[in-house]
Amino acid sequence: MKKSSFPKWLDFNAMSSFERVTLLAGIVAFLLGLWGLYTRLFVGEREVGYGSYVVWGLWVTMYLFLAGIATGSYILAAFEYLFNIPLFKGVGKSALWAGLVTMPGALASIGMDLGHMERIIKVYLQPNFSSLLAQMVWGYTLFLVITVITLWMAFKQKAGTPADGAFKAVLWIGLVMSIFLSGGVGALLGVNASRPYWSIGLLSVQFPIYAFASGVSLMMIVVGWFLGFKDEKQREHLLRWLGWVAIGLSLAKIYILWAYLSQGWYSNLPGVIDPIREIMFGKYWWYFWVIQIALGTLVPLFIHMTPKLAHNNLWAGLTGLMVLTGFAVARANIVFPAMTVEALDGLPEAFFGPHLSITYYPTLLEWSVTLGVLGGVTLFFLLGARYLSIFNKPSEVK
C-alpha cells in the first residue's frame, strides 16, 4: 500500500468516517465564509441586516453562543480534574481544547460586529471598567490565558494521578472565571434599563446554565464521533450520562423559560410583552417552537429514551448537535426580539433610511461570516486535536 506523504494528523485516510465528514463540512463552511469575511473586511458593514434599531444581530448571538461553549467546556474539564467526578472522566483535554478554539471564534464573531475592529486595542489601553463590555474583553483575555495554562498542565499530568496544588489553583481560578464570565454576558444585556425585556433578573442566571449545557452537548459530539476509548463500554457509559446531563439542563432551560416568559407576560409591560409575543407567536415563532423547543429539547429527549438510538454513536452525536443548536437559538431569542420594540412610539416611521428598521433577519453576509467562523473553529478543533493526539485511545498517546 502506498504510504501517504502527509503527517498522520493531516492524513485524510487515517481519519475515521466521522472525522472526514466533519472535516469536509468544516472546509465547505470555511470556504463559504471567505466571501463574507472578505466583504466585511474590505467593503464594510453595509450589507448587514442589523442597524440602529435592531442594534445587535447574528454575530453578537454567535459570540454569546461560542463564548458559552468555551466557558461551559471549562466547567466540564474542571469537573474531571478538580472534583475527579467519574461521570466526566476522559473528556478533560477535549473540553479544554474545545474551549481554547471556540473562544477565539467568539471573539472573531464579535470583532466582525465592530464598526472599527482595528481599534479593539483601545479596550486594553484606555478601558472604561464601568462598562461591562470592557470587563468582558479583559475577562475573556485572561480566561484564554488560563485555558492555555490549564491545557498545558493537563498534558503534563500523568494519567490517573490526582491534580497537584498548582494545577488545582489554576482550575479553581478558571472555574470561577467561567461561571462569572458566562453570567456576565447575560448581565451585559440585562443592565440596559432601556430594554425592559432584558431587565428581568432571571436573564443573567440563565447564561451559566446555557453555557454548561453547551459544553456538555459539544462533548456528546466529541465522545460520540471522535474520541478514542480503550473500552467501547466506557464511551457508551459516558454518552449515556452526558446525554442525561444535557437533557436535564435543557429541561431546566424550559423551566427557566417558563418562569421568564410567564412572569413577563403577566407584567403586561409593552417593552416586555411585545418581545414575548414576537418570540412565541410573532415572526420568531419557529425559532422558538421548532428549533429551541422541539429540535433542541423534545427530539433529543425522545432519542435518548429510545435505547436503540441512544446506544448508537451517530445518534448520540446528533443529539448533542441538536441540543447545541437549540442553545444557539436560545441566545438569538434573547438578543433579537428585545430590539424589535420601538424606543418611542412612531420612531421607525419618523425617518426612513438604510438600517432604520425594527424587523431583523440575518443577511447573506452575516450567514457567510458565521459559516466562515464556525468552519474555521471546526477545522482548528479537529486538526488541532489530531495534532495534539487528544482523540487517541489512551494507549496510543505518546
Add this chain to the structure above:
Amino acid sequence: MAEAPKDVLVRMRDDLQRALEKAPGDRRWVMVIDLRKCVGCHACTIACVAENKLPPGVVYRPVLEQERGTYPNVSRMFVPRPCMQCDNPPCTQVCPVTATYKNAEGVVDVNYEDCIGCRACIVACPYGARTSDFGYTYLEELPVLDGAIVGRVTSEEYERSANYEYGKEYPRLNHRASPIGNARKCHFCLHRIHEGELPACTTTCIGRATLYGDANDPDSVVSEMIKLPNVIRLKEELGTEPRVYYLV
C-alpha cells in the same frame, strides 16, 4: 414709545452671548420644545441633516408623528426628538473606551477617533437617539451620464467632504474613516454654539417651537419656560435627567 418685544430668536442669541462669557462648567445648555407650536414640517430634521452632513440612515432629530382619538374626534401631535443630553446618561457608562462622555458643558460628546463601533451606547439609550453610520451617501446609486445628469459627481464630492461636528473635520474618505462605523448623535450643534450661533434646528424652526439656551441664566428664555407647570421630560421614570423639556 414702548420698545417692541424682541423676536425670541434675537433674545436667544443675546442669551447665548451672555452664556458664552461664562466658564463652560457654569453653563447649563437645555432645549425646550413647545409641542403646541410644532406643525410637523420636519424643517429641523432637514436643517440638522444639512448642518452635520448626515448620510442616509443617520438622523439626529426625527420628528415623531402621533395620531390620537377616533374619527371625528382626532388630532395629530408632532414630537421632535433630539438627543436628551441626559445628566445621568445610560450611554456613557456602557462605552468600553470612554469614547462617549459628558463634556464640561454637560453635552454628551462622541470622540469619533476613539469609538470602536460596538454600538453598546445605541442599545443603552432609552430614547433611540443614536444611529450608526454605515457609510452611505445619498447620491451613490445614481448613474453618471455626462450631459444627462448634472451634479452627480459634484454632489458626491460634497457628501464626502468634511463636516465640522465637535469642531473637527471628518471627511468621508472610505469605509474605515470615522464617523463611518461610529455611533452618532445630536450634540446641540456645539460647533455652532461656540461661534455664537444657535443650533441649526432652533434657527430653522418656522413656528419658534424649539428654544435653546442656558438654564443657569435666570433671564434666559429657556429658564422662563422650564419653570412653567406644563413642562414634561420623556421617560423621567428612568432617572436619566434629560436636558430636553417639552411644553404640552
